[in-house]
Amino acid sequence: MTHFHYKENILHCEDSPVQEIAEEFGTPLYLYSKQQLLDNFRSIDGAFAGIDHVTCYALKANSNHSLLKLLAEEGAGADAVSSGEIHLALKAGFDPTKITFAGVGKRDDEIEYALKKNIFSFNVESQQELDVLNAIAGRLGTKARIALRINPDIDASTHPYISTGLKTNKFGIDISYAMIAFKYASSLPNLQVDGIHTHIGSQILKLEPFMQTAQTVVNLVKELKSIGIDIHHIDFGGGFGVTYKNAIKHPLLPVEETNGAEEAPANDIFISSVLPILKTAGCKLVIEPGRSIIANTGILVTKVLYMKDNGVKKFVIVDAGMNDLLRPSLYNAYHQIVPLTVQQRESDTVDVVGPVCETGDFFARDRELPTVERGEYLAVLTAGAYGIVNASHYNARLRPAEVLVNGVKVRVIRERETFDDL
């Protein structure tokens, strides 16, 4: 998180002190760094140097309009999983010919909407979907450009809820059935078979599963060519992991224990590990990163409401809850939590919990944290991806505001909700 850093012991986003922003805009508050977003996108997109490609940002990670606009201006494409996401992408200025549409359960009206917008590719996930798409395209007198999503049965060693490339997952078409499915797709009059799509999971930290997948896809392109089916693009999906522990280091912050396997390779390393393999297919390349572009561009700022010691455990109760950031509750995900001012002070082992009426409403359990005081602010780091998009009204709580920092400038990019929004 190079654009979140302590300057004279005070946490800054770029050139702006986070505490001043929290005081001005209130908490819970999502706060993003513009420069971090641009750096992340450029580190991925730039790694393709000279190869025909599109980096389609996965909107599901964070679809804030202002953030999307910045990516559209950078020339990014968009990976959408609903007609709503296609709508948001178009509204933010993404070129329709750079939009892909994945998902195991596309409704007929969503397919019709995407066909009318003339998107780049439908990433089709089942044989029945091929039939439906073919029929709808026929009715509209058009042809649908498609890629078939292949499930390569490769273990990405990630949390079971976000693994997608195993036989037991609902996604894609089993690799052993791929040739039959491609032949079938090519026989349908209103489909234009253009690509192969794959996405094996999210928060993947090892390079091997990606390299194995790349080889599987390249082999399939060659096999298809041998029976006269020409593949023009490979959509390699997303899934590049990020580092959640020790995201910010400071001599006055506890060092978070890692088993060494929790550190993510740099963005460009993910690309350069698969590029030599993928290049051999001679196709246009598409990737769909979400987390690796947006996760470390954002933090969630929250205020300490109460401290409580029940003799067994100590709790720090904050004003953000699982309705604002669901990841710890849903995946037991780890987010580093830091005070906005570091100073010499005792530390404690605490649970950081929210106000929601669920025991699962926590941000950290048994976490060593510098001792904090009521009214102090904390930052939950690396919260830009799958944060605000999963926020809900649970317990009739208002969704947080979002602000974007650009140097010393700060602007609201989503207003805090009011009772009228409930």
Ligand code: LLP
């Ligand atoms: N493409 C497809 C088809 C996907 O399903 C996903 C994510 C992506 C691209 C982007 O993956 P990324 O680069 O962000 O890893 N809510 C979970 C993550 C769910 C990922 C769903 N699919 C979390 O908070 O960890």
